Amino acid sequence: MIVEQIQLVDFRNYTSATFDLMPGVTAIVGRNAQGKTNVAEAMAFLATLDSFRRSPTAALVREGAEFATIRAAVRHADGREVSIEVQIQRQGRVNVQVNRQxxxxxxxxxxVLRVTVFSPDDLELVKGAPGERRHLLDETLASLALKNDARRRELDRIVKQRNTLLRQAAGRLTDEVAFSLDVWDQKFAVVGDQIGHERATLVAGMQPVVEEAYQQLAGAPTAVSLVYEPPWRRSGLAVALAAARTDDVRRGASTVGPHRDDLEMHLGALPARTHASQGEMRCLALSLRLAAHRVISQTTGMTPLLVLDDVLSELDAERCEALLNHLPGGQVVITTAGNLPPVAHPDRVLRIEAGSMVASVATEDGDR
Ligand SMILES: Nc1ncnc2c1ncn2[C@@H]1O[C@H](COP(=O)(O)OP(=O)(O)OP(=O)(O)O)[C@@H](O)[C@H]1O
Ligand SMILES: [Mg+2]
Structure with missing residues (x-):
C-alpha cells in the first residue's frame, strides 16, 4: 500500500495544502511550529479516526473554520487506486467517503489504510501509565482485524455500564444488584477473555521483534522482555469477577479485567519504566512501534505507512544512523526541524512554512 498524496483543508494550521509522497522515503522539514506534527497527525487520523496526540476533534479543525478535510490517494499492491475523504466537524462528527461513496x-x-506513527510522546509507552501500553496493544489489534476494534469498544461499553450499576448500588450488594451484575458479568467475561487472549498472542508475537529492533537500534545485545500476565487470566475473567464482586461493590468500580491490565517491560533484568535511562526508553518505545509495524505487515500482508515524527532530534548520532539503516521496507515519512543526516537518503524533501508547502525537491540519488 502506497499513500501517493495527502491533502489537508482547514486541518490544524493548514488552510489548504497538498503533499505528494514517494513510495520510498519522503522527508518533511520545517522549523518548529510550522505544521510537521500536524501532517503526521492527519495521516494517522485516516488510519485510526483518532488523534495520536489525544486531542479533542475540535482542536483538529483550523481556528475559524467549520470543519476539516483530509484526503488521501492510496494505491494498493494489486494496483487498485482508492481515494479517501474524511471530514471532521468541530463537534466531533466524522464523515468518511471511500471512492466517493x-x-x-x-x-x-x-x-483501508494503515499507518504507524512514532512521535516523541511515545516515551509515555515506557514511562507512562498502563493505559498507554494497553492503547498500543489495542490499536495494533484493531489494525490487524476490525473485529478487535469492535470488541474493544464493546468492552468499554460494558465496563462503563457495570461501573454505573456499581455506583448506584452505593456499597450494598442486594439481590437486585447481584442479579444485574450476573447479567453484565456474563458478557464481560466473554469479551474480556477474548481480549486477554488476543493481547497475549500479540505480545508473544511482538516479543522477539521488539528485542531484535532494540538490539539493532542500541547496538548492544540487551535482552528485552515483555510480560503480559494479568492475574485474572489464570482463572479466567468469570471466576475473577466473582471473587472481586464484594470489593467491586464496596468501591463502586470494576477493579478486575482487561481495562486494568498492564504490559511490563524489562531491559536485561531491570523493569524499564522505573530503571531505564531516557535514551533507553526512547529506543524501547521506538522498538515497540517498529515491532507493531512489522507484525501488522506480516499478518495483514499490507505494509503500513511509517511516519517518524521528529525522531532524529531525540536520538544520538549512532542510534539515528542505526534507525535509518534498519528502516523496515515500505513507505516512510520522516519529519524533522533540524538537518537530515546523510544516511537518511530521502527520495523527496518537502519544506513547510506556516502551514504551506514552500518547496518540494525530488532527490534522484538521495543526496541532498
Ligand atoms: N486548530 C488549529 N488551528 C490553527 N492553528 C493550529 C491549530 N492546531 C494547532 N495549530 C498550530 O499549528 C502549528 C504547528 O503545529 P505542529 O505541532 O505541527 O508544529 P511542528 O512543525 O511539528 O513543530 P515542532 O518542530 O515544534 O514539533 C502550531 O503553532 C499550532 O499553534
Ligand atoms: Mg512537531
Missing part, C-alpha cells in the same frame, strides 16, 4: 459505518475505514 459514503461509508455507513465510519470505522470500516480502519482496514
Amino acid at each position: 459514503r461509508l455507513a459505518r465510519t470505522r470500516d475505514l480502519l482496514g
